[in-house]
Amino acid sequence: MLLEIYVENFALIDRLRLGLRSGLNVFTGETGAGKSILIDAMEAVLGGRVSADLVRTGTDRALVEAVVDVTGQSAVAARLQELGLAGPEDGTLVLTREIARSGRHGARVNGRATNASLLRELAGGLVDLHGQHEQQSLLLPGRALALLDAFGGAGLLRLRDEVGRLHGELRQVEAELASLCGDEVERARRLDLLHYQLRELDAARLREGEDEQLSSERRLLQSAERRRAATEAAYAMLYEAGDQPAASDLVGRALTELRDGARLDPELQGVLEVLEGALAQLQDAARDLSSYRDRVEADPARLEAIEQRLDLLASLRRKYGGTIGEMLGYRREVASELERLGNAEGLAARLDSRRGDLGSRLQAAATRLSAAREEAAGRLSLQATAELRELGLPGATLAFAVEPERDGVDLRVGQHGADRVGIMFTANVGEPPRPLVRVASGGELSRVMLALKVVLASHDAVPTLIFDEVDAGLGGQAAQAVSDRLSLLGRTRQVLAVTHLAGIAAAADAHFALAKQVRGERTTVAVTALDEQGRVRELSRMLGGARITRATEAHAREMLAQGRTER
Numbered sequence: 001m002l003l004e005i006y007v008e009n010f011a012l013i014d015r016l017r018l019g020l021r022s023g024l025n026v027f028t029g030e031t032g033a034g035k036s037i038l039i040d041a042m043e044a045v046l047g048g049r050v051s052a053d054l055v056r057t058g059t060d061r062a063l064v065e066a067v068v069d070v071t072g073q074s075a076v077a078a079r080l081q082e083l084g085l086a087g088p089e090d091g092t093l094v095l096t097r098e099i100a101r102s103g104r105h106g107a108r109v110n111g112r113a114t115n116a117s118l119l120r121e122l123a124g125g126l127v128d129l130h131g132q133h134e135q136q137s138l139l140l141p142g143r144a145l146a147l148l149d150a151f152g153g154a155g156l157l158r159l160r161d162e163v164g165r166l167h168g169e170l171r172q173v174e175a176e177l178a179s180l181c182g183d184e185v186e187r188a189r190r191l192d193l194l195h196y197q198l199r200e201l202d203a204a205r206l207r208e209g210e211d212e213q214l215s216s217e218r219r220l221l222q223s224a225e226r227r228r229a230a231t232e233a234a235y236a237m238l239y240e241a242g243d244q245p246a247a248s249d250l251v252g253r254a255l256t257e258l259r260d261g262a263r264l265d266p267e268l269q270g271v272l273e274v275l276e277g278a279l280a281q282l283q284d285a286a287r288d289l290s291s292y293r294d295r296v297e298a299d300p301a302r303l304e305a306i307e308q309r310l311d312l313l314a315s316l317r318r319k320y321g322g323t324i325g326e327m328l329g330y331r332r333e334v335a336s337e338l339e340r341l342g343n344a345e346g347l348a349a350r351l352d353s354r355r356g357d358l359g360s361r362l363q364a365a366a367t368r369l370s371a372a373r374e375e376a377a378g379r380l381s382l383q384a385t386a387e388l389r390e391l392g393l394p395g396a397t398l399a400f401a402v403e404p405e406r407d408g409v410d411l412r413v414g415q416h417g418a419d420r421v422g423i424m425f426t427a428n429v430g431e432p433p434r435p436l437v438r439v440a441s442g443g444e445l446s447r448v449m450l451a452l453k454v455v456l457a458s459h460d461a462v463p464t465l466i467f468d469e470v471d472a473g474l475g476g477q478a479a480q481a482v483s484d485r486l487s488l489l490g491r492t493r494q495v496l497a498v499t500h501l502a503g504i505a506a507a508a509d510a511h512f513a514l515a516k517q518v519r520g521e522r523t524t525v526a527v528t529a530l531d532e533q534g535r536v537r538e539l540s541r542m543l544g545g546a547r548i549t550r551a552t553e554a555h556a557r558e559m560l561a562q563g564r565t566e567r
Contacts, residue, residue, distance in 0.1 A: 001464050001494035002127065003092065005045070006065040009056040010099070011037045012516070014524040023509030024490035027498045027527075028538055033514040034525030035498045039129075039468045042066070042496075045097045046127055047107070047120030055101045062099040067092055068126055073463070076125050083118075085109045093126075095119055129466040130449045145421040147452060148400050150459040152376035159369040164415050166362040173358060177351045187341070194338050197320070201331040204316060206324050211313050214306050221303040228296040231289045239286040248286065251279045366413045370404045373419055377402050380455065387451035391485070392478025395429040398436075398448060423448075446470040447482070454485050457492060465489060466496040471504055483507045487563075502542040506559035511535050535560060 007016040012034055027035055044050045045064040055062045070076050071091040080086045080093070096108040097119065107116050149156055220227075238247050245253075255275050262268040313324070320327040340347065377400035388396040404411055404418045411418035424433035425440050425448065440448060450470050453460065471482050483504040489495050490509060499505055511530045516523055530538055539556035540548040 001069050002066060002496070003069050004065075004067040005042060006063070007038075007041045008063040009059040010041050010044075010062040010064060011054055011056060012523055012525045013037060013041065014056065014519075014522075016525075016527055018512070018527055019529070020494070020496070021510040022490075022494050024486055024495045024497065024507060025510045025512065026505045026508040027496070027512045027514060028500070028505050028542060029514035030541075033516055035514050036468070037525055038514065038527065039466070039498060042127075042466060043129055044099065045095050045119070046123040046129060047097075047116045047118075048129075050097065050099045050105055050116075052099065052101050052103050054099050060101050064097045064099075066095045068095065068123075068464075069093075070126065073126065076122060079122065080110075083109075085112055085114070093122070095123065125462065127464040127466065128449075128453075128460075128462045130446050130468060130470070144400060144423045145416065145419065147456060147460075148373055148376055148380060148402070148421050149416075151380045151456055152372055153459070156369070156372045156376060159365065159372055160416060163362065163365045163369050163413065163417050166358055166365055167413060167415050170355065170358040170362055173351055173355045177348060177355065191338070191341055194334050194341070198331065198334050198338065201316070201320065201327065201334070204312060206313075206316075206328055206331075208324055208328070211310065211324055214310055214313075218303065218306045218310065221299055221306065224296055224298040228293055231293040231296065235286055235289040235293060238282055238289070248279060248282045251275060251282060255279065362413050363411055366404075366411045366418045369417045370402065370411070370419050373402045373417075373421065376400075377421070383455045384448075384451050387454050387485070388447060390478075390481045391447045391451060392481065393427055393444065393447060396425070396427050396444075397433050398451070399424040399433050450482065450485055450489075453489055457489065462493070464494040464496070468498045469500065470497060471499050471501045479503050500542070502539045502556070502559060505535075505542060506539055506556075506563040508563070511538065513538050532560070 001022060002020050004020065005016075005018045007013045007018075009015075027038065029035055040054070041064045044054070045066045069091060070093045076093070077086070094108075094110050096106075096111075097116070098106040098108075100106070105116070107114050107119050109118060109122065149160055236246070240246060255272065258268055258272045258275065262272045316327055317323070320330045381399045384398045385396065388398055401422045401424050403420045403422070405420060406412055406418070423436040425436040425444070426433045427439075427444055436445070436448065446467055447470060450467065453465060467486070470486075471479055479501045480503055483501070484507075486495055486497055486504060487507045497504065497508075505511055511534075513528050513530055513534070515526055515528075517526050518524075528534065536553055536556045537548065539559060540552040543555055544552035
């Protein structure tokens with residue numbers, strides 16, 4: 001449910017923080033007090049359309065924030081997890097809408113930037129707002145179908161799931177058939193290409209790691225002369241320096257001198273041993289260099305062969321993948337597709353048989369689903385019509401029209417069946433029902449939604465309902481009926497209602513009064529959560545207008561007492 005609404009610089013609202021309660025919350029105030037502005041703010045944060053005109057004069061941006069309790073809303077929680085937008089552990093969801101005078105509006109979910117469509121998606125399972133006529137959820141495509149299926153119960157929903165499963169399987173089989181039995185010329189071209197690619201890859205005799213090994217060998221062959229010259233020079237310096245003494249000769253002379261000295265002074269024995277070891281290492285190094293020098297050979301023919309092989313691998317990489325592993329993987333894919341296309345005729349026959357079987361089963365399931373919807377539509381239409389007549393529309397008729405779509409004699413089945421469902425309505429005896437979207441006024445539409453919500457109370461899981469002036473034009477028994485039904489809904493979910501009727505306001509669990517105030521030569525809308533005495537004054541105003549008397553106050557107290565008793 002909605003826990004809190006924060007509004008800043010929105011139309012005539014300067015800054016407002018509103019804590020809401022469970023049950024029935026009502027908003028009252030004189031005509032023009034700003035009730036519609038508050039509803040517009042709620043609609044904005046729930047993902048509705050916004051305009052830069054909503055930004056308060058003299059400011060650059062408006063902000064609306066809603067804190068929603070999503071405890072127990074597993075579908076919403078799963079969607080947040082999927083999007084990486086999971087909220088805090090206390091089970092709250094924070095929706096934010098920014099409206100900029102520049103036109104660059106923004107939206108956030110739990111502090112993360114997103115878009116208005118996601119706000120609408122998340123809010124759709126949490127809040128049902130019934131405000132201005134063109135924004136009623138009843139008029140959205142698919143809404144009538146969803147309401148009818150919810151009313152139909154578990155049996156109907158199982159039929160719909162079966163239709164969805166069969167439809168998905170049929171689409172998959174048809175896609176496979178299309179890939180097998182496409183244009184014959186294109187198929188022949190594809191086979192030729194695959195055969196060529198397979199021959200080219202097989203002829204290359206690819207081996208994992210071959211390119212790295214060849215690149216290393218190429219570097220060695222390209223550097224053969226430089227390496228031979230380097231080892232020749234190093235060997236000469238160590239062992240055969242020509243006119244100059246070699247390093248080993250110099251160390252040998254030093255040893256000769258030190259041996260005489262060591263016989264005279266044993267302290268030189270340590271240095272003598274170091275030099276003897278150094279001479280042995282120099283001789284070993286010279287032998288290793290000589291051996292290495294003798295093995296180094298320039299091999300132009302081998303180098304050319306390597307260059308050609310690496311060029312071939314580079315060419316294949318451009319066609320089939322960046323590494324030899326990827327090329328080998330592609331080769332396996334080519335072989336698999338060739339096998340599939342080679343067996344296309346037999347596979348196509350099997351798929352065609354399966355398509356026929358699935359099509360028959362889908363038609364049968366869709367027929368059963370349409371029949372279940374027809375039966376549910378009859379019951380829902382009767383119950384909703386009865387509710388409407390209690391809500392001040394004695395001549396009203398509401399009908400859910402189920403029209404299966406067909407291609408010739410076969411149903412045109414989609415994921416949710418073959419049915420188009422429309423809501424038909426008339427407010428007058430003797431007039432045939434017509435599409436609700438065309439004939440219902442704003443007040444009638446709100447009452448239609450209220451009637452449906454009462455009938456669907458045990459089926460619809462949306463926890464918060466918002467009604468804008470559902471009591472428009474009502475009085476007497478009809479107004480009392482609306483009050484009773486709002487109270488009834490408030491027992492199982494949160495209801496927010498803008499009302500002009502004292503009877504509805506008296507039945508509320510929480511009462512908020514809206515009024516315009518002038519502060520510093522600026523008009524602003526203020527909202528006050530009323531205590532007991534405040535509710536008496538507001539109900540007295542609603543009963544008696546500007547003149548509040550002891551009689552109206554007594555009547556107001558009596559209505560509040562009755563409302564508490566009925567709750």
